[in-house]
Amino acid sequence: MSVHAMALNWPLQPQAVLFDLDGTLADTAGDLGGALNRLRVQRGLAPMPLDLLRPHASAGARGLIAVGLDIHPGHAEYETLRLAFLDAYTHCLSDTTALFDGVAELLDQLEQAGLKWGVVTNKPHRFTIPVMQGLGLDQRSMSTISGDSTAHAKPHPLPLLTACEQLKSDPAATLYVGDDLRDIQAAQAAGTRSAAAAWGYIGHGQDIQDWGADVIAQRPLDLLTVLGLNPR
Structure with missing residues (x-):
């Protein structure tokens, strides 16, 4: 069963964090x-x-x-x-889209800790890039994989494995964060650790406890604990 946000036992020192975009990194x-x-x-x-x-x-x-x-x-x-x-x-890609509360601070602290981060989304590339630009993250993300960037989209593991390759991070030392069952399935298939984003767009009738994520994070800054980092 998944556990709520707590420090994980990592087989390797955490190297990178990958995020879903819609409902995880940004409120779109x-x-x-x-x-x-x-x-x-x-x-x-x-x-x-x-x-x-x-x-x-x-x-x-x-x-x-x-x-x-x-x-x-x-x-x-x-x-x-x-x-x-x-x-x-x-015509309305960035009218109201914004980072969820706590995400900006989380990304700052990941960078300060020397952890790489990127985005893996099923959103088509032609929408992903303008949204990332509108959020001011397009130059900060070290890997941005869209739904049509690889031959398969999530829950297939290829997008996550491609991002890990670009980041030069071992999947076992990478955390993937998402607000949909497909995200957790993709992480499991790719061999990364997984965190379910409870602040995201959890569908009606879905029980996040049933997804099998390694951890459930109630808010973005909980991920610092998951990664063994001390919140500042």
């Missing part, structure tokens, strides 16, 4: 929800409140179209709506 739900609501308005529907959309934000277009329009992959309209959603999102 407002902009993703805004794109979905543009589609609803175009169809004569009222915008949905963000608190109803937020739990589905980590699932991107698929999750938001499902909850907002009740249309799923395989439906005749799905692909058209998916492309329309992505087009709408290009």
Whole structure:
């Protein structure tokens, strides 16, 4: 069973931390929800409140179209709506997106401790880079892997292994942090340690305790304890 934030027994000295982007490093739900609501308005529907959309934000277009329009992959309209959603999102990538509370301090302390960090997301590259630029992190991240950067996306281990290769970090000495079951599955498959981000977009009906993460972090700065660093 997963344990809450505590120092892990690392087989090697921790070398790097990798983060999921949406719902882990940054709160992007407002902009993703805004794109979905543009589609609803175009169809004569009222915008949905963000608190109803937020739990589905980590699932991107698929999750938001499902909850907002009740249309799923395989439906005749799905692909058209998916492309329309992505087009709408290009116009609001950084309107409200911001780092979660504590993330800026966490990244500062990782860098001060000499730990490398990067991002592994299923978000397409054409969206990942502008969002990272808007957050002021594009030059600080030492590896940024998007959903279309490798032949497979999470939960396949290849994106994480590619990031570890770029960072020159041993997977066993790398922590991956994410707010979705796919993130934990990818970490397990890649042989990294895993932390479930309880502050993220945990979907309705999901029990984070069941994911099998090495630890559950309630807030970003808890990761300092996980890594054996003393919070300053």
